[in-house]
Amino acid sequence: MVHLFIIEAEGLTKNFNGFTAVDGISFRVAQGEIFAFLGPNGAGKTTTINMLTGLARISAGTIRLGGWDYALKGSLKKAQQRMGIVPDESNLYEELDGFNNLCFCASLYGMGKPEREKRAQELLKQFNLEAAGKRPFRAYSKGMKRKLTLAAGIIHQPEVLFLDEPTTGIDVESARQIRSLIQQLNKAGTTIFLTTHYIEEAERLCRRLAFIVEGRIVRQGGLAELMEEGQGDYIVQFILDDGGAKHAVEQELPAALAARFPHTEINIHGDREVRVTSSVPLELAPLIEIFSNYHLPVFEAKIMRPTLEDVFVRITGIEAARLKKEKEGKKG
Amino acid sequence: MKLINLSPWMIATFNILKKDMKTYYLKPPNISWGLIFPFAWTLMFFLRSQTPMQIQDVLPGVIAMSVLFGTTSMLAVTITFERRQRSFERLLLAPISLNALMLAKTSGAILFGVFNAFIPVIFASFLVDLSGVGWLSLSAGIVLIAITSTFLGLLIAVSVKEVFEAQTFSNFFRFPMIFLCGLFIPLAELPLALRPISYILPLTYGADILKWSINDGGYLPVSLSFALLAAFSVALFVLSTYNIKTKWIH
Secondary structure, eight states: OOOSEEEEEEEEEEEETTEEEEEEEEEEEETTOEEEEEOOTTSSHHHHHHHHHTSSOOSEEEEEETTEETTSTTHHHHHHHTEEEEOSSOOSOTTSBHHHHHHHHHHHTTOOHHHHHHHHHHHHHHTTOGGGTTSBGGGSOHHHHHHHHHHHHTTTOOSEEEEESTTTTSOHHHHHHHHHHHHHHHHTTOEEEEEESOHHHHHHHOSEEEEEETTEEEEEEEHHHHHHTTTTOEEEEEEESTTHHHHHHHTTHHHHHHHHSTTEEEEEETTTEEEEEESSOOOHHHHHHHHHHTTOOEEEEEEEOOOHHHHHHHHHOOOHHHHHHHHHHHHO | OOOOOOOHHHHHHHHHHHHHIIIIITSHHHHHHHHHHHHHHHHHHHHHOOSHHHHHHHHHHHHHHHHHHHHHHHHHHHHHHHHHTTHHHHHHTSSSOHHHHHHHHHHHHHHHHHHHHHHHHHHHHHHSOOTTOOHHHHHHHHHHHHHHHHHHHHHHHHHOSSHHHHHHHHHHHHHHHHHHSSSSSOGGGSOTTTHHHHHTOHHHHHHHHHHHHHHSOOSSOHHHHHHHHHHHHHHHHHHHHHHHHHHTOO
């Protein structure tokens, strides 16, 4: 029997000692797609993955994976045979080398010796880890550890791959390679469910996604569909001097802008960027004049198309800066 | 040519055992610990024994201690360590039943315990005549003691979060057990108030089997000791797996 949706969750809830970590969420993931949960830390992303993979019990609701209903005895183990899991922290065996880590993981899925050794070699090659295959896992860099953990997750060629924050805490180059590997896997037919708080990662990889905040899905849909929600916005981006954004806040520029242009919303992005969002078209000259009045030189001003980040901020009310701070915190 | 066609769960459990043997039990520090610890016990007790008869009297105690200390320490520490590193999650997510997984995880410690048990026996064989020993019941007793001690270690591992807690908690069980199981103070000579405690300790029945096998000196009917020790094994395993299901799969 072919199932159009490989993952189906209905009213999924998780309570921990009176605290509701996941609150009645429902979603479906089609076979062969990349679906992401986007949300800040503590939104319930990992708890949802834990319920989907069988590491956490479901307080209420139902899960079906590949047609296997978790409520039925023995179904979870059948479903686990078809899934691969890459947790948010690399959890392979520090004392085993890369090759033996992969072989051991393959054996957990019942793969025979010749088959698992062949597959381990293939994956080491595909992930550019051939030279490190005989080195103990503890001697790997963070990026290499992440890649090997991803390889371990797909050693048994699962139909569904769960990736929890796949690029958090690793260098830019390794993150780029991992994103490329995820795309390759998906092209080869693997369904991917990933959680991230990197908006640009979700935008780059996914066709459909859900915004999750405080255990609830506040919006879900196709990328294009979600982006449409920001189409009525006019956004002007101002690039200031180093530290200019901070000075703008100190000098209460946002309040001055809001007073002069009542239908606008002002957001600070990083050190140098101020974004003015409005539901009506904006003129650049009076806006730049306000910056000049505050002795804030404007190096660049441009009208932007709304990004997924703008849509996320608009729907969830969570500032992008908070997500960025969280991701930097996690790196440290 | 492939001789045996193993089912997927057998491949998984065998490889878990193989990995544990390779990464924990067959490491030089653990092999030397496995040899030195029973050797030190043996030497200490045998030096104090003036006659061959006394060596045979202390042999059950030395065997029991070697098994108990070897199994509980190793298992509680290795499982707590894997939990800390989160590599244990990988096993919980594998498509094998929890019972098969935990049997695979405990088999290494059981084998390690059995290996430890035979060190004092080998030493004793050079000093006294062991021809009167009931080898079948002795071997079965050693295996059952290793199983119950390992499952006790498993119960401890499920109850703690840190490696040092596992070690402390193990001692909390082990030392009273050594003195109350009838190895050094016969059950008949124990104060009446302490005797009920002795009867709820699995080692009491294991020690009695060892005494019966080595000196024909058991206090309880040997079939009862075997039955109760087997019951303890099953109960400790069921309790541990239940705790894993409720504590580790939140």
